[in-house]
Amino acid sequence: xxxxxxxxxxxxxxxxxxxxxxxxxxxxxxxxxxxxxxxxxxxxxxxxxxxxxxxxxxxxxxxxxxxxxxxxxxxxxxxxxxxxxxxxxxxxxxxxxxxxxxxxxxxxxxxxxxxxxxxxxxxxxxxxxxxxxxxxxxxxxxxxxxxxxxxxxxxxxxxxxxxxxxxxxxxxxxxxxxxxxxxxxxxxxxxxxxxxxxxxxxxxxxxxxxxxxxxxxxxxxxxxxxxxxxxxxxxxxxxxxxxxxxxxxxxxxxxxxxxxxxxxxxxxxxxxxxxxxxxxxxxxxxxxxxxxxxxxxxxxxxxxxxxxxxxxxxxxxxxxxxxxxxxxxxxxxxxxxxxxxxxxxxxxxxxxxxxxxxxxxxxxxxxxxxxxxxxxxxxxxxxxxxxxxxxxxxxxxxxxxxxxxxxxxxxxxxxxxxxxxxxxxxxxxxxxxxxxxxxxxxxxxxxxxxxxxxxxxxxxxxxxxxxxxxxxxxxxxxxxxxxxxxxxxxxxxxxxxxxxxxxxxxxxxxxxxxxxxxxxxxxxxxxxxxxxxxxxxxxxxxxxxxxxxxxxxxxxxxxxxxxxxxxxxxxxxxxxxxxxxxxxxxxxxxxxxxxxxxxxxxxxxxxxxxxxxxxxxxxxxxxxxxxxxxxxxxxxxxxxxxxxxxxxxxxxxxxxxxxxxxxxxxxxxxxxxxxxxxxxxxxxxxxxxxxxxxxxxxxxxxxxxxxxxxxxxxxxxxxxxxxxxxxxxxxxxxxxxxxxxxxxxxxxx
Numbered sequence: 001x002x003x004x005x006x007x008x009x010x011x012x013x014x015x016x017x018x019x020x021x022x023x024x025x026x027x028x029x030x031x032x033x034x035x036x037x038x039x040x041x042x043x044x045x046x047x048x049x050x051x052x053x054x055x056x057x058x059x060x061x062x063x064x065x066x067x068x069x070x071x072x073x074x075x076x077x078x079x080x081x082x083x084x085x086x087x088x089x090x091x092x093x094x095x096x097x098x099x100x101x102x103x104x105x106x107x108x109x110x111x112x113x114x115x116x117x118x119x120x121x122x123x124x125x126x127x128x129x130x131x132x133x134x135x136x137x138x139x140x141x142x143x144x145x146x147x148x149x150x151x152x153x154x155x156x157x158x159x160x161x162x163x164x165x166x167x168x169x170x171x172x173x174x175x176x177x178x179x180x181x182x183x184x185x186x187x188x189x190x191x192x193x194x195x196x197x198x199x200x201x202x203x204x205x206x207x208x209x210x211x212x213x214x215x216x217x218x219x220x221x222x223x224x225x226x227x228x229x230x231x232x233x234x235x236x237x238x239x240x241x242x243x244x245x246x247x248x249x250x251x252x253x254x255x256x257x258x259x260x261x262x263x264x265x266x267x268x269x270x271x272x273x274x275x276x277x278x279x280x281x282x283x284x285x286x287x288x289x290x291x292x293x294x295x296x297x298x299x300x301x302x303x304x305x306x307x308x309x310x311x312x313x314x315x316x317x318x319x320x321x322x323x324x325x326x327x328x329x330x331x332x333x334x335x336x337x338x339x340x341x342x343x344x345x346x347x348x349x350x351x352x353x354x355x356x357x358x359x360x361x362x363x364x365x366x367x368x369x370x371x372x373x374x375x376x377x378x379x380x381x382x383x384x385x386x387x388x389x390x391x392x393x394x395x396x397x398x399x400x401x402x403x404x405x406x407x408x409x410x411x412x413x414x415x416x417x418x419x420x421x422x423x424x425x426x427x428x429x430x431x432x433x434x435x436x437x438x439x440x441x442x443x444x445x446x447x448x449x450x451x452x453x454x455x456x457x458x459x460x461x462x463x464x465x466x467x468x469x470x471x472x473x474x475x476x477x478x479x480x481x482x483x484x485x486x487x488x489x490x491x492x493x494x495x496x497x498x499x500x501x502x503x504x505x506x507x508x509x510x511x512x513x514x515x516x517x518x519x520x521x522x523x524x525x526x527x528x529x530x531x532x533x534x535x536x537x538x539x540x541x542x543x544x545x546x547x548x549x550x551x552x553x554x555x556x557x558x559x560x561x562x563x564x565x566x567x568x569x570x571x572x573x574x575x576x577x578x579x580x581x582x583x584x585x586x587x588x589x590x591x592x593x594x595x596x597x598x599x600x601x602x603x604x605x606x607x608x609x610x611x612x613x614x615x616x617x618x619x620x621x622x623x624x625x626x627x628x629x630x631x632x633x634x635x636x637x638x639x640x641x642x643x644x645x646x647x648x649x650x651x652x653x654x655x656x657x658x659x660x661x662x663x664x665x666x667x668x669x670x671x672x673x674x675x676x677x678x679x680x681x682x683x684x685x686x687x688x689x690x691x692x693x694x695x696x697x698x699x700x701x702x703x704x705x706x707x708x709x710x711x712x713x714x715x716x717x718x719x720x721x722x723x724x725x726x727x728x729x730x731x732x733x734x735x736x737x738x739x740x741x742x743x744x745x746x747x748x749x
Contacts, residue, residue, distance in 0.1 A: 007223045009216055011164055017130065017216075019223060021141045030142025032223075034134040036165075038122035043134035044115050047144045051109035051236040056298055058104050059111045062097040064089050064131050066118040066371040076369050086370050087404050092128040094405050095152065096135050098189045099181030102513050103147040109236040112144065123372055129154040129165045132181050133216055140224045143232040149224075150188065151216035152181040155209040157201070162208040168372075176201065178508075180209035184217040186515050187522075193412040196460075196504030199526040203519060240295055247299040251276050255300075255307035262321025264328075266350050266436045267391070269319060269487070273304055305491045309470050313477045319487055320349070325528055327465070327483045327535050332445075332543035334453040341555045342454025344543075346446035348483065348536075350436035352389075355446035357454040359424040359555050361604040362591040379418050380427040383407030383443055389435040406440040410464075413444045413499035413507035414451075417459045423558045423602070426456065437485040438466030440509075444499050448540060455548035455555070460501040463536035467525050469494035471514055480525045482532045493517075498529040502537060556589070556604040557611060563622045568592060568599040570621050570650055578621070578649075586614035621649040625693060627683055630700065635677045643673055645695055647681055653693030655681060662698050662707055 004022035011017065018035045025031035028044040052059075066089060068075045068082065075082055085093070096116065104112070116131045132152025139146045156166045156174035163170060171177060178192030187210055194202070254276045263269055277300040281289055284296075311317050316324060328349030337343035342357030366377040383406045387394045410430065418426070428450060430443035441464035448461045468484035471477065471493050481488055489495050493514040499507045551557075563571065571592055572579050583590050588605035601618060605611040625648060633647035635655075642656040658664075660671045673679070685694040 005223060005226050007219045007226075009219050011212070013163075015165075017133070019133075019137050019219065021137070021223065021227060028138075028142075029144055030138040030140070032134060032137040032141060034130050034137065036125050036130060038120060039118070039125045039127050039130070040120040041127060041130055041134045042117050042119055043131075043138040045112065045135070045138040045142050045144060047112040047142075048110040051234075052111065054294065055109045056237070056294070058101060058109060060097065060101055060104065060114070061112070062093045062100065062114045062116075062135065064092040064096065064116045064118075064128070066121075066127070068371050070118050070121040071123060071371060073371065087408070088128075088370055088373065090401050090404050091408055092131055094401060095128070095179055095181065095189065095191060096132045098511055099132055099150050099152060100135060100139070100146075100148075102188065103150065103183070105145050105147065107237045108145050108234060110234065114138065118371070121372055124167050124169075126154060126165065126168060126171070127372070129179070133220075137220050137223065140220045141227045141229055143230060145231050145234065148183060149217045149220035150181055150183050151213045151220070152179060152189075153209050153212050153216075154179050155205050155212075157197075157205065162205060164209070164212045176205060178202075178205055178209065180206060180213065182210050182213045183515075184214045186512065186517055187510075188512050190508060190510040191409070193416065193507045194505050195416050196501055196506060198504055199523065199530060202505060202508065202526065203523060206522070207519070240292070243292060243295055244299045244302075247280060247296055248303050251280055251300055251303050252307060254279075255304050256311060259304075259308045259311040259319055260315065260317050262317060262319070264320040264349070266486070276300070308487065308491050312470050312479050312481070313472060316479070318481065319485055322483075324479050325482045325531065327532055330536065330539045332449055332539060334449050334544045340450075340454075341552055342450040342452075342456070342548075344446050344449030344453050346442050346449060347434070348438075348442055348445075349485075350434055351432075351439055351442045352434040353430050353432055353439060353442040353446035355428055355430045355443065355450040357450045357456070358427045358429075359454060359456075359551070360427065361425060361556065361558065361589050362593065362602050363589060364425040364427070378422070378425045379411075379415055380425075381407055381411035381414065381443075381447065382427070382429050383410060383440070384429070384431045385435065385439065386432070389432045389439070406443065409440050409497065409499075409507060409509050410443040410447060413464055414447055414462055416506055417462050417501065418451075419457050419459060422456070423560060426451075426454075435486070437489060438464075438483065438497065440464070441466050441497055441499065445536060445540060449544060452544045452547045455551040457547045460503065461537055461540050462499055462501055462506055463533050463540060464497060464499035464507075465529050465532040465536060467494070467496040467498065467529050467532075468492040469496070469512075469514075469517075469521065469525065471517075478521060480521070480528050482528055494525070496525050496529070498526065498533065500530075500533055502534065554606055556606045557608070558602055558604045559611060559615060560603075561601045561615075561618070562597060563599040563601060565594065565598050567622045568594055571599065571601065571618060582614055582617045586610045586617065588614035590614055590618070617649075623648065625651060625683055625686060627686055630680060630682050633679055633681050633695070635673055635675050635679060638668055638673060638675060640668065643668070643671075645679060645681055647683065647693070647695060651693065653681070653683065653695040655679075655695045655697060659684075659694070659696040659698055662701060662704050 004020055006018060006020040009017040019032050021032045024033055024042055025044045029046050031044045034041045074080055114135045116134050118127045121127055136149045140149045153164050155178050156163050156171055157176040158170050158174050175195040176197050178190060181189035258272045281296055330348045332346050334344045336345050340356040341359045344355050346353050366380055368375050368377060383403050385403050386396050428447045430446055432439045444462055444464035451458055466484050468481035468488045469492055470479045495511045497509045498505060579590055587610040588603050591602045593600045603611060603614045631647035633645040635643050636646050636652060637644045642654055644652045645655050646652050665671055680700060681695040681697055682699045683693055684696045684699055
C-alpha cells in the first residue's frame with residue numbers, strides 16, 4: 001500500500017513548491033517528485049553498496065534531462081527521440097553537481113548517480129531552478145551519507161526588486177540573474193550574469209537568495225524525519241595513522257620549503273613536490289612500498305596541501321612568490337592572425353588564450369530547438385581546452401562538460417556588452433594554449449581584444465579575474481588571493497571568478513569548499529577582484545585603446561533593407577527560385593526574414609560589385625512601377641493584338657499593336673517583334689481598377705510631321721428606354737430577357 005509523504009514550500013508571492021516521496025521510482029535509494037504549478041521534476045539517486053578498489057575520490061554523476069513530451073512537443077531529427085544532452089542540460093547538471101559534491105563525506109567513495117528529469121512543463125516557470133532542490137530532497141530521503149540538505153534558487157532583480165525563482169516572462173526584464181546553491185548555513189555555489197551591477201548589489205542578491213534557501217532546507221529535514229531515514233554504514237578507506245604521521249614528519253618541512261621558494265615555474269614545482277614523495281617511497285622496503293604506495297601518496301597530498309596553505313597564512317608567501325593581491329605579468333597582442341576577421345592573444349603568467357572572431361550573415365545564426373527554448377542566437381562563444389595546454393600526452397575527444405561550462409561563463413560575461421542591432425552574426429573561438437589558473441577569465445580578456453580587433457564597437461571592454469581563498473581550520477585566519485594558480489584553486493577553499501567593465505560586474509561564478517564563509521570575507525574578495533579587474537582593463541587599453549575604425553578588408557560587408565510584407569513573396573519566388581537566382585547571378589549572400597514591420601533583407605558580400613548587383617536586382621523587384629517612366633523590357637509573348645512585355649521583374653504590361661509604331665500596322669508580323677527581344681518601353685497608364693499596365697514604344701519615337709491620330713469609329717447610340725444592344729446585320733430581332741423565354745414542357749414528347 002502506498003504511503004506517500006508530501007511537504008509544501010511557500011514562496012511568499014502566492015506560488016508554492018511541493019515535494020512528495022513514496023509514490024514513484026520506489027526501487028531507487030531515494031526518489032522525490034517536485035512540483036511548481038504545472039512543472040514537475042522527478043529526482044532519483046542510487047549509490048553502489050561498495051566502492052571500487054583503488055578509488056580515493058567521490059565518483060558522483062549528476063544528469064539533468066528534459067523530455068520533449070513534458071510540453072507536448074516532438075524532438076527534432078529523423079529519430080524523433082531525445083538524444084545527447086543539450087548545452088542547457090549539461091550546464092544545469094553542472095550547477096547541481098557543484099553544490100552536492102563538497103557535501104559528501106571525504107571518505108565516501110561509492111559510485112553515486114543523481115538523475116533529475118523534467119516530465120511536465122508549462123513554459124511559465126523555469127524548471128532548472130528546481131533541479132538542485134529535487135536532487136537534494138532525493139538524497140535526504142535516501143540512506144546515502146550526505147551532509148545536506150541544500151537547495152538552489154534563481155534570484156533576479158526586476159524593476160529594482162529581487163524575485164525568487166522568477167518566470168520566463170519576468171526574466172526578460174531582469175538586469176541581474178543569479179543561480180545560488182547553499183545549505184541552511186552557508187552559500188556553496190553562485191553563477192549568473194548582470195548588467196554592470198555593483199559589488200554591494202551582488203551581496204544583497206546573495207543574502208536574499210540564502211533566506212529563501214533556508215526555508216527549503218528546513219522542509220527537507222522535516223521530510224526526512226517523517227520518512228524515518230537511517231543512513232547506511234560504510235567503510236571505503238583503510239587508514240594507517242602511524243604511516244600518516246611518519247609521512248608528515250619526514251615530508252612536511254621539505255614540502256614547505258618548496259612552497260616558500262616562490263618559483264613561478266609550474267613544472268619545477270610539480271617535479272619538486274613529486275620528488276619529495278618519491279624520495280619517501282624509495283626509502284621504504286620494496287615489499288612494504290608496493291603495499292602502501294597508494295596510502296603514502298594520499299597522505300603526502302595532505303602534507304603538500306597543508307604546507308602551501310600554512311605558507312600563505314603564516315608568511316603571506318604564495319607558490320609563485322606573489323603577494324596575495326598581485327596579478328601575474330600580462331602581455332597582449334591583437335591582429336595576431338591574418339585570416340580571421342579578428343584575432344588576439346592574451347597571456348597572464350602561465351595561462352594563454354588565443355581568441356578569434358568570425359563575422360557572418362543571418363545564414364550563420366545558431367538555431368536553438370530545446371524543450372522550453374526555441375529561437376536563434378547571433379552571438380556565440382566556444383571554448384576549447386586541448387590536453388597540450390597542461391603538457392598532457394593524451395588525445396582530445398570532443399567537447400567536455402568543463403569546456404561547455406567555461407565557455408558559457410565567458411559568453412555571459414561578454415554578451416551584455418555586445419552592441420545592439422549589430423548587423424553580423426558573431427562567433428568567438430577561444431583556444432587555451434597554456435593553462436595554469438583561470439583559463440575562462442583569460443578567454444574573456446582575449447575575447448574582448450579579438451572583438452575590438454575585428455572592429456566590433458563594444459559598449460565597453462570587459463575583463464575577468466579569478467579569486468581564491470585560504471582559511472584556517474578554526475576560521476581565525478584567512479587570505480584572499482587574486483589571480484589564483486591551478487594549485488591554489490585545487491588546494492584552496494574558494495574559486496571565485498568575477499568579470500566586468502570599469503562600471504560594474506557582468507558575470508560571476510563561485511564555488512566554496514568550506515563551511516562558515518562570512519559575507520565580510522565575500523565583500524573583501526569582491527573588492528579585491530574589482531582592483532584586479534581594473535588592472536587588467538588598463539593592460540587591454542594599452543594593447544588596443546578602442547575598436548578598429550573599420551572592418552578588415554576580407555570581412556563580408558552587409559547591407560540591409562526593409563520591404564513591404566506583400567513583396568516578400570516576390571523576392572523569394574516560388575520555391576525560393578528568385579532569391580537563389582539573385583545569389584547565383586551576383587555572387588552575394590541574400591537572406592530575408594519576416595518581421596513585424598515588413599521584410600528584413602540582408603545582403604552580404606566581400607566584393608562591392610557583387611553587393612551592388614544583388615541590391616540592384618532586389619530593388620528592381622520591390623520597386624513600384626511609375627507612370628511616365630521608361631523601362632528596358634523583354635518580350636514574353638506575341639498575340640494578334642500586341643505583345644506582353646516584362647518591363648520589371650515579375651511585372652508584365654501590354655504593348656498594343658497601335659503603340660508599337662506611329663505607322664499603322666496591319667498585323668504583328670509587320671512589327672518585327674519576336675519573343676525574347678529586348679525593347680525600350682514607356683509605362684503610359686496603370687489601370688486604377690485592374691492594376692494592369694499599358695506600355696508604349698512609339699511614345700519614345702519622334703512623332704511624324706503632320707501626323708493625324710486615326711479617328712475611332714463610334715458605336716451607334718442605343719434607343720432611349722431600350723435594354724437591347726444596337727441591331728447588327730444578321731440579328732434576328734430584339735433579345736429577350738430570361739423571363740420572356742417560353743418554358744419547356746418536360747412532359748412533352
